[in-house]
Amino acid sequence: MKIYKATDYKDMSRKAANIISAQVIMKPDCVLGLATGSTPIGTYQQLVEWYKKGDLDFSGVTTVNLDEYKGLPRTNDQSYYYFMHQNLFDRVNVNPESTHLPDGMEPDSEKECARYEELIHSLGGVDLQLLGLGHNGHIGFNEPGEVFEKETHCVNLQERTIEANKRFFASADEVPRQAYTMGIKTIMQAKKILVVVSGEDKADIVAKAFFGPVTPAVPASILQMHNDVTLVGDEAALSKIPQ
């Protein structure tokens, strides 16, 4: 695993955006696995800036997102569809038809998860997967559990996740209780993985996930088994990892 220590959030965002840019420049028709949450927002801003300067071209890129709330329409400003369009897709020249997320409005979980899993395979897999990290060690919406859930599936969100995400909704009651997410195997099949972490409140989970035992109780710990992971964090988030 490669670890890049950034001085602050802005520096973390630039470093992460540099890695994504390199991927797009080296393979203009790459498949990018994308993430939501507050951590990657700065990374997307930086990519948009470089696109506007003419340094980046997303016209050949295909994207697949990690997850989506079940039951939220695309027009809801808390859907990940809305987030991605707002933060990236509507601001660069990616072909909208080449951007993919699970369909939160498909009520048949089995059908939707099978469709999404099949889609990722049909694209030939993910070249670079961007990941944030939940406070309980979740990646995508793979919550801590007894086993690593392998493929795209429907999850019941844990109380802690609902709590953490309620800041974006009018109240905790409005946070959806379920989501569709790529599974651990789906994520682990990405050729390269880039994890972004920021802030002191992530320091404990970063140390646990990357330097503790590999266990489904900390879903991100599985990343220790991947052969091409880059962790980019600011000083606060990396403050508890062994020197």
Ligand code: GLP
């Ligand atoms: C959400 C997302 C994850 C994200 C995590 C951390 O629940 N499903 O993909 O990584 O929360 O979010 P943040 O970056 O806001 O801390």
